Amino acid sequence: MGSPPDTSKTTKLERYNSYLRRMSSAKLLAASSKVLFRATLLATVLLIILLTLHYPFSLSYISIFSYSSPSPHRSLLSSFSDSFGPAWDRDVRRSATPRRDAGLSVLVTGAAGFVGSHCSLALKKRGDGVVGLDNFNSYYDPALKRSRQALLTRHAILIVEGDINDSSLLTRLFATYPFTHVLQLAAQAGVRYAAKNPHSYVASNVAGLVSLFEVAAKSADPQPAIVWASSSSVYGLNEKSPFSESDPTDHPASLYAATKKAGEAIAHTYNHIYGLSFTALRFFTVYGPMGRPDMAYFFFTKAILAGKPITVFRIPGGKDVARDFTYIDDVVKGCLGALDTAEKSTGTPGGGPKTGPAQLRVYNLGNTTPVPVVKLVSILEKLLGVRAKKNVVTMPSNGDVPFTHANIRLAARDFGYQPTTDLSTGLQKFVKWYVHYYGIKLKAEAGGGQMAAA
Numbered sequence: 001m002g003s004p005p006d007t008s009k010t011t012k013l014e015r016y017n018s019y020l021r022r023m024s025s026a027k028l029l030a031a032s033s034k035v036l037f038r039a040t041l042l043a044t045v046l047l048i049i050l051l052t053l054h055y056p057f058s059l060s061y062i063s064i065f066s067y068s069s070p071s072p073h074r075s076l077l078s079s080f081s082d083s084f085g086p087a088w089d090r091d092v093r094r095s096a097t098p099r100r101d102a103g104l105s106v107l108v109t110g111a112a113g114f115v116g117s118h119c120s121l122a123l124k125k126r127g128d129g130v131v132g133l134d135n136f137n138s139y140y141d142p143a144l145k146r147s148r149q150a151l152l153t154r155h156a157i158l159i160v161e162g163d164i165n166d167s168s169l170l171t172r173l174f175a176t177y178p179f180t181h182v183l184q185l186a187a188q189a190g191v192r193y194a195a196k197n198p199h200s201y202v203a204s205n206v207a208g209l210v211s212l213f214e215v216a217a218k219s220a221d222p223q224p225a226i227v228w229a230s231s232s233s234v235y236g237l238n239e240k241s242p243f244s245e246s247d248p249t250d251h252p253a254s255l256y257a258a259t260k261k262a263g264e265a266i267a268h269t270y271n272h273i274y275g276l277s278f279t280a281l282r283f284f285t286v287y288g289p290m291g292r293p294d295m296a297y298f299f300f301t302k303a304i305l306a307g308k309p310i311t312v313f314r315i316p317g318g319k320d321v322a323r324d325f326t327y328i329d330d331v332v333k334g335c336l337g338a339l340d341t342a343e344k345s346t347g348t349p350g351g352g353p354k355t356g357p358a359q360l361r362v363y364n365l366g367n368t369t370p371v372p373v374v375k376l377v378s379i380l381e382k383l384l385g386v387r388a389k390k391n392v393v394t395m396p397s398n399g400d401v402p403f404t405h406a407n408i409r410l411a412a413r414d415f416g417y418q419p420t421t422d423l424s425t426g427l428q429k430f431v432k433w434y435v436h437y438y439g440i441k442l443k444a445e446a447g448g449g450q451m452a453a454a
């Protein structure tokens, strides 16, 4: 997990090839009678084909933020259809086209991620069009992102491999299909990773966000409505509980939280100046199947099964650290509710003045029931049939906050958001997925006791 996220591949092979074709045909006309020239041309074309086949990435457009991360899952052929051209356009349009009347067409960034993959599937299942965008960075095991991608592929959802900071790729996407909505979930997540790689937060959560908003404001026609992931971490060290959207967010405890708060401020300016419609969703510790390996419920499960000790934090003064754990299916319903109630942007495509005020909303998506982390551990012990080796220590001030608790009144009022899954039920579904995904056999079903896992 130590390596910095890799970035996008944006091959511009097609552009390069058509340039070569233009050059070649001009010369061909001028020298059509010369057999020698024809032979040379043939050799050149053969050489290009050979080069293209053997080094598909060496011909790619090189920018500071685009180098390739070839994956074993992708054949030479699929890397071709990833590059711009008629096949790429067709794939994008096919995936983006809704299959129901008045369906949405949504560009989902971070679609190979935890929340993004679940939302993409839910949108597709109800007949909306979805195109994903993800850079498959290695902040956590990219194999998990690839297996989420494989699941989406089985549901006919295309994920374009690229970075939200790549303006030309975004422009190309919006030129290919008039997306009605963007679900912007791509981000550098996690709180403690900032100690290792602070710039990854700025690159994705600030620079990338601005690049996306720029294209949405100035290139996209029509301008899409944008629903995007902020975070409960913006409440920082607030003590008033539960957290309400109108509470101040002036005490971020981590760089992650600070970049999410910056995102909310940036969204405000793009709403004010360009009339972009924005909905920020402040997620509260989302968990569930296909979840994130860098989150406690996930790596606790791994450690407990391996018989390794886990570190559980306590607040100075002896209180328990608690989180308002929110099950993925509830969050997905909230995201879809936000998309369905998002109003159109009011700007003039091309970045001209807005024609009127545009919607600007912020919602908590939490569960409203904070659970102490020690309770999370005891639920996992029961489900796994293994006792955890707990190492209880006082929480260091490295970015984590002592507790989170959502007031969800606004989301309930505006789109009927109502979480229905409690932590035990949700973790049961997570564990079921976990043991299946990693091929683990539990020796005992729920019931506790000192039983080991195979």
Ligand SMILES: NC(=O)c1ccc[n+]([C@@H]2O[C@H](COP(=O)([O-])OP(=O)(O)OC[C@H]3O[C@@H](n4cnc5c(N)ncnc54)[C@H](O)[C@@H]3O)[C@@H](O)[C@H]2O)c1
Pocket (backbone or CB within 6 Å): 109, 110, 111, 112, 113, 114, 115, 116, 133, 134, 135, 136, 137, 145, 162, 163, 164, 165, 184, 185, 186, 187, 188, 189, 190, 203, 204, 208, 229, 230, 231, 232, 282, 283, 284, 285, 286, 287, 292
């Ligand atoms: N899971 C939670 O508990 C939680 C809580 C609060 C907020 N959020 C926010 O919700 C969103 C989704 O979170 P998640 O848990 O699914 O995280 P995730 O890391 O699983 O998903 C994010 C995806 O975005 C991709 N990505 C990152 N930077 C990118 C870039 N510059 N260009 C293109 N793709 C990029 C990653 O490869 C990843 O697949 C994030 O914005 C996160 O900050 C999540």
Ligand SMILES: *[C@@H]1O[C@H](CO)[C@@H](O)[C@H](O)[C@H]1NC(C)=O
Pocket (backbone or CB within 6 Å): 064, 065, 165, 166, 167, 202, 203, 204, 207, 208, 211
């Ligand atoms: C993001 O894109 C901009 C504009 O293309 C570029 O100047 C900047 O360096 C990029 N940021 C990162 C972090 O790569």
